Amino acid sequence: MTLLLDTHTLIWWLEGNRKLGRRARGAIEAAGAVVWISAASAWEIAIKVALGRLDLSEPPEVCLPREMARSRFQPLAVSLAHALAVRALPPHHADPFDRMLIAQADAEGLTVVTADAVFARYGVPTVDARQ
Numbered sequence: 001m002t003l004l005l006d007t008h009t010l011i012w013w014l015e016g017n018r019k020l021g022r023r024a025r026g027a028i029e030a031a032g033a034v035v036w037i038s039a040a041s042a043w044e045i046a047i048k049v050a051l052g053r054l055d056l057s058e059p060p061e062v063c064l065p066r067e068m069a070r071s072r073f074q075p076l077a078v079s080l081a082h083a084l085a086v087r088a089l090p091p092h093h094a095d096p097f098d099r100m101l102i103a104q105a106d107a108e109g110l111t112v113v114t115a116d117a118v119f120a121r122y123g124v125p126t127v128d129a130r131q
Contacts, residue, residue, distance in 0.1 A: 001027055002034045004076065004105050006114035007041040007097060009129040014056065014067055021131040024113050028071075036076040036110060037068060040100040082107055092121045 005013065005028070012020040013028070028035055042064060048054035056063060068075065078100060085103040086096075093099055093116075102122045105112045111125040119126050 001030065001032075002036070002108075002110050003027060003127070004036045004038060004101060004108075004110040004112050005041065005073075006101060006112055006116060006119070006129065007044045008115060009113045010037060010041050011045065011054070011056075012129065013071075014063060019115075020129055023131040024127050024129045027127050028113065035071065035073045036108075037064075037073045038076045038101055038104055039078050040097050040104070044097040076104060076108070078104070089122065093118050 009020065009024070011017070027033060042060065045054065045056075045060045045064065049056060049060055067073070082100065082104050085107055086099050089099055089102060093102065098116065098119070101112060102119060102124055104110065105119075105124040106122065111127055112119050113127045113129050115129040
């Protein structure tokens with residue numbers, strides 16, 4: 001399975017949070033799974049930490065690259081095509097970071113691991129992060 005972690009799913013993974021369900025964790029850890037982390041998620045995490053809305057045990061520029069390497073997560077850059085694809089998305093979601101993840105998942109054929117039910121309204125495949 002080829003997965004894209006929603007930002008909150010990535011945060012739960014980094015924190016070892018029990019909110020990340022067994023099924024979702026199993027999909028992420030499965031042999032043969034390819035897990036992508038969008039630059040948009042790293043950007044969102046950096047903003048939340050800078051604003052004091054997210055407290056990680058280490059700065060994101062330390063823990064995120066280390067965890068990506070340890071878990072063999074792949075970085076997904078935001079391309080011009082991804083950015084332009086956001087315009088064509090219906091307005092189901094107002095969050096610009098989530099809209100970017102949806103555009104990336106659609107363009108790259110990825111399954112999003114998310115607890116946000118709105119993602120499914122865009123027709124992208126999802127795995128419920130809470131299950």
